[in-house]
Amino acid sequence: MFGSRQTGVNAYAKVGMETGVVAASPHKLIVMLFDGALVSISNALMNMRSGNIGEKGKAISKAIMIIDSGLRAALDKKVGGEIAEGLDALYEYMSGRLLTANLKNDPAILEEVQRLLTELRDAWNQIGDTPKAPQAAAPSSLANKYASA
DSSP states (O other): OOOOOHHHHHHHHHHHHHHHHHHOOHHHHHHHHHHHHHHHHHHHHHHTTTTTTHHHHHHHHHHHHHHIIITTOOOHHHHHHHHHHHHHHHHHHHHHHHHHHHHHHHHHHHHHHHHHHHHHHHHHHHOOSOOOOOHHHHHHHHHHHHTTT
């Protein structure tokens, strides 16, 4: 008649997440994408180290999807100009590195992408919901660094 306790907890967690997404500002949504990608990479690392190849692959695929279909898709290159172009190149680089990490089963590559995403998320958090011109340029140095990679 009733589902398991875990099913109920999962249902409430899903409703909480969906409510958070609906109520979130565009800035917060980007932070949520960064956090989701970072959680997926952490899961991939854990599964890689424990030899769980299937779950590792799923976690890496999820991280790539978040980067490509979330973070890259959210870029407005017309408005964002050079910064958006640099971020697009950086996101493309990260997706490629994640694919390489999956194929080579290399945790160091996952850790590299994890560091990059963490730096971007931290810079994005510093910008806040109302970016000011000097702060808005913060992520560009990292993006430009990897644009030519």
